[in-house]
Each structure stands twice: as C-alpha cells, then as structure tokens.
Amino acid sequence: MLPMTTNNSALLATAASIAASAVLIRTLASDLLPSSAEEYFSEKIAYMLESLSSDLIITIEEFDGAITNHMYKAAESYLATKLNKSTRRIRINKQEEDSDNFEVKIDHGQEIVDLFEGIKFRWRFSSKNSKPSIQTYNHRHMKPNTMETKFLELKFNKKHKDTALKSYMPFVLSQAKTIKAGIKTLKLYTNDQYSWESVNFHHPSTFETMALDVELKKEVMQDLARFVKRKEYYKRVGKAWKRGYLLYGPPGTGKSSLVAAMANFLRFDIYDLELTELKSNSELRSLLAKVANRSILLVEDIDCSVNFESRENKKQSQNQEESVTESDDGKVTLSGLLNFVDGLWSSCGGERIIVFTTNYKDKLDPALLRPGRMDMHIHMSYCTPTGFRVLVSNYHALDDHQLFGEIEGLIKEVDITPAEVAEEMMKTDDADVALQGLLKVLKERKNKTAGEPKGDETEEDENKDH
Numbered sequence: 510m511l512p513m514t515t516n517n518s519a520l521l522a523t524a525a526s527i528a529a530s531a532v533l534i535r536t537l538a539s540d541l542l543p544s545s546a547e548e549y550f551s552e553k554i555a556y557m558l559e560s561l562s563s564d565l566i567i568t569i570e571e572f573d574g575a576i577t578n579h580m581y582k583a584a585e586s587y588l589a590t591k592l593n594k595s596t597r598r599i600r601i602n603k604q605e606e607d608s609d610n611f612e613v614k615i616d617h618g619q620e621i622v623d624l625f626e627g628i629k630f631r632w633r634f635s636s637k638n639s640k641p642s643i644q645t646y647n648h649r650h651m652k653p654n655t656m657e658t659k660f661l662e663l664k665f666n667k668k669h670k671d672t673a674l675k676s677y678m679p680f681v682l683s684q685a686k687t688i689k690a691g692i693k694t695l696k697l698y699t700n701d702q703y704s705w706e707s708v709n710f711h712h713p714s715t716f717e718t719m720a721l722d723v724e725l726k727k728e729v730m731q732d733l734a735r736f737v738k739r740k741e742y743y744k745r746v747g748k749a750w751k752r753g754y755l756l757y758g759p760p761g762t763g764k765s766s767l768v769a770a771m772a773n774f775l776r777f778d779i780y781d782l783e784l785t786e787l788k789s790n791s792e793l794r795s796l797l798a799k800v801a802n803r804s805i806l807l808v809e810d811i812d813c814s815v816n817f818e819s820r821e822n823k824k825q826s827q828n829q830e831e832s833v834t835e836s837d838d839g840k841v842t843l844s845g846l847l848n849f850v851d852g853l854w855s856s857c858g859g860e861r862i863i864v865f866t867t868n869y870k871d872k873l874d875p876a877l878l879r880p881g882r883m884d885m886h887i888h889m890s891y892c893t894p895t896g897f898r899v900l901v902s903n904y905h906a907l908d909d910h911q912l913f914g915e916i917e918g919l920i921k922e923v924d925i926t927p928a929e930v931a932e933e934m935m936k937t938d939d940a941d942v943a944l945q946g947l948l949k950v951l952k953e954r955k956n957k958t959a960g961e962p963k964g965d966e967t968e969e970d971e972n973k974d975h
C-alpha cells in the first residue's frame with residue numbers, strides 16, 4: 510500500500526476523475542460509436558488506469574482455444590478449499606447419481622483472498638463475451654453470437670511477480686493434484702480383445718482392514734509411498750517409472766484384496782488384464798498403450814492365463830530370451846509382456862504399477878522370477894494370530910475376548926485362510942457366537958489334519974525378496 514501523501518492524494522484524485530470521465534465516455538461511446546470502437550476505447554482507458562496501479566494482474570482463461578487450460582482447473586479446485594466468512598456465492602455440482610461426493614465451485618463475480626508466504630493474492634472469478642472462431646448469427650436479433658469465456662483474475666503487488674510465478678503457481682498446481690487424488694472416483698477397467706471398459710471401483714479393502722503380517726504391511730506401504738515420490742530418480746536413470754509386485758499364496762489369502770488396498774491407498778485405477786481374451790501380441794500392445802498414468806495393471810492367476818515357453822524352446826533362444834514374446838502356440842508370455850511394458854511406458858513418464866497374482870509360485874516361468882523382473886515378491890500366507898485380530902476388529906470391533914487365547918493357539922497349528930476366518934466372522938452379528946463357530950472349525954480341522962505335514966507357512970521369509 511502507498512502511504513497517503515499530498516502527492517498521492519492528487520494522484521488518486523486524478524485517477525478518480527479519469528475513472529469518472531471513463532464512465533461518461535463509455536455512456537457516450539455506447540450511443541455513438543460502433544461496438545468495436547467502443548471496446549477499443551474502454552480497453553485503452555482500463556489500461557491507463559491499470560498503469561497507475563502497483564498491481565500486477567494475471568489472467569487465466571478456462572480454455573486456450575478448444576483446449577482445456579489445466580491451470581484454470583487447478584486454481585478452481587484449489588480455491589474451492591479457500592471459502593471463508595466473506596464468500597457470498599458458491600456453486601455445487603454432482604456428477605455421479607449414487608455417490609456421496611459433490612463438487613464445490615466458486616461462483617461468478619466472487620473474490621477470494623489467499624495469503625501465501627505473507628503475500629496477499631486476490632482471485633476473482635469472471636467471464637467475458639468473445640467471438641467464437643467460427644462466426645454464427647443469432648437471427649432474431651441480427652447480431653453475431655458471442656461465447657462466454659470464463660476466466661480467473663489474480664491480482665497482487667507487482668514486486669511479488671517472481672514469488673507468484675515461481676512459487677505460488679506451482680503450489681496451487683500441487684495442492685490441486687492432492688485434492689483431485691482425494692476426491693477421485695477410482696475406476697476398474699476390464700478388457701476384451703480390443704478395448705478397455707470401465708466401471709466405478711468402490712472396494713472397501715484398505716491396508717487397515719488387511720489381515721497381514723504387521724512388518725510386511727508396513728514394508729509394502731513404504732515401498733509404494735517411496736515409488737510414487739521417485740519420478741526424478743526414474744527419469745535420471747532412464748527407466749520406465751513402474752514397479753512390479755508378485756503376490757502369491759493359496760486361494761482366499763487376500764491377493765485380490767491387497768490389490769484393492771493398494772489402489773485405495775494410492776488412489777490409482779486398476780486395469781484388470783484378462784490375457785486369455787487376447788489372441789496376439791499386437792492386441793496386447795494396443796491395450797497396454799491405452800493404460801493411463803497412476804494406475805495398477807493387474808494380471809490375476811498368471812499360472813493359468815498364459816502358456817510359457819517350453820524349456821526346449823528357451824534353451825534354443827537363450828541369448829534372445831528377452832525378445833521372445835510369444836510361445837510356440839502364439840500366446841503371449843509374461844516376460845514378453847514385461848518387455849512390451851518397458852518399451853511402451855518408458856517414453857510416457859507416468860507412474861504405473863504391475864501386479865501379478867498366482868496360487869503357485871513354483872509353476873512360474875523362471876525368467877519372471879529373476880531379480881529385477883518383479884521388484885517385490887509378496888507371500889500371502891494362511892491366517893496368523895495378528896491377522897485374526899485384524900479380522901475380528903473389522904467385523905466385530907473387538908480387541909479382546911476370552912476365546913482369543915485358544916483360537917490363536919489353534920491358528921498357529923492349522924492352515925486356515927483369512928477368507929475362511931472372515932466368513933465365520935460374518936455369519937452372525939453376535940461376536941461370542943462367531944468366535945465359537947470359528948473355534949469349532951479350527952478344532953475340526955486340527956483333528957482332520959492330525960499327522961499330516963503342514964505345508965505353506967515356513968517359506969514366508971526365504972521367498973520374500975525385493
């Protein structure tokens with residue numbers, strides 16, 4: 510703000526009188542002058558007034574020609590979080606009929622003041638009429654049709670231009686990205702031979718509700734969080750920004766649930782790739798090319814869905830193994846898929862995750878298990894005492910019970926999947942009855958399997974590599 514000196518008062522008086530004259534000239538002009546001349550003079554006068562001010566104004570239009578201006582969209586969602594007591598007009602918009610989310614937008618004419626690093630930034634939503642590039646006429650009034658162009662005006666003191674452009678704008682963009690990720694409705698894409706179809710994805714599974722070993726859960730979450738932050742790293746080493754997870758374990762141990770939890774955690778869409786739908790590499794290539802950024806490419810039950818090269822075949826082509834994409838019968842192989850992905854995605858720069866699931870790790874193509882192919886191998890085990898506690902807390906909001914000791918003892922001894930435990934927990938709302946039911950199942954299983962060697966449990970640590 511300028512201090513009030515006599516000089517400045519004079520300056521203000523001049524500005525006021527220019528403004529008054531501007532109004533007069535405008536009134537006269539609209540009567541006497543053709544509209545283009547009127548626009549010309551009012552622009553000149555506005556320019557004169559602005560040149561007296563210490564403000565800088567940035568205009569951000571909604572569209573650049575026919576192309577969306579993402580800065581406008583970002584500022585719009587950022588400013589919707591800046592409503593305060595003096596906000597008078599907002600708009601509400603709900604696109605999905607059965608969702609609980611709605612969008613809040615600031616209405617036309619509304620001003621928002623935002624403080625950033627101690628600097629006042631004044632935003633105003635506005636619009637102007639402009640002529641479309643293809644001229645059309647409104648025949649009733651014999652006037653050319655005009656188009657409403659929405660824009661945002663950002664006003665601040667000139668001396669903060671650098672902060673505005675180098676810090677504030679990037680800040681608005683990054684805030685908008687976070688907001689968007691928070692309200693984004695996730696999609697689940699499935700494929701036929703040629704294309705992806707999507708439905709909204711509302712899977713309740715989260716890391717919190719997953720019955721998983723605490724350490725493993727932490728490890729997976731940290732791995733994901735680190736991956737999404739490493740854009741610059743992948744760029745520097747010239748690799749596609751992708752990470753691969755191989756989930757293996759018996760049916761009902763939560764492989765699909767973990768993928769859903771990952772998607773919910775990262776707010777990524779899922780592309781559930783059904784390889785058996787595909788007849789050729791070119792179909793695979795075209796589908797992979799359509800997988801968007803910030804997504805999980807999921808291939809379930811990989812032991813069933815693809816034919817691997819025979820060992821013979823592999824021996825012959827050992828040196829070119831990396832380039833082999835089809836097995837003898839023309840079906841795609843997973844190594845081939847990974848090669849495709851590297852080639853296709855390394856040029857697009859966005860972050861993507863690949864998850865393969867299988868019930869039988871031993872049946873997999875050894876090429877796929879080589880270090881570096883899938884970054885993390887995650888063993889999904891039978892239910893553990895910790896997993897059991899998570900499930901009871903999910904279904905009955907219970908963190909202790911007299912039967913816990915006996916149940917946990919049995920869970921250590923017999924193989925029961927989290928899915929089976931979940932099923933017992935869901936049978937009734939009465940926690941006592943549900944736990945009794947689970948205890949019965951465990952006892953029966955123990956009697957049945959008495960004497961049989963126990964299979965799956967011990968491999969967990971030796972098979973988990975990164």
Ligand SMILES: Nc1ncnc2c1ncn2[C@@H]1O[C@H](COP(=O)(O)OP(=O)(O)OP(=O)(O)O)[C@@H](O)[C@H]1O
Pocket residue numbers: 718719720721758759760761762763764765766767868889926927928929931
């Ligand atoms: N680890 C787990 N934590 C929480 N819930 C689980 C877990 N494992 C299984 N469940 C429950 O069991 C159901 C089936 O699990 P899910 O489909 O994730 O298993 P899966 O390992 O993918 O099985 P499949 O190999 O048959 O595909 C889930 O809907 C979930 O309710």
Ligand SMILES: [Mg+2]
Pocket residue numbers: 764765766809
């Ligand atoms: Mg599954």
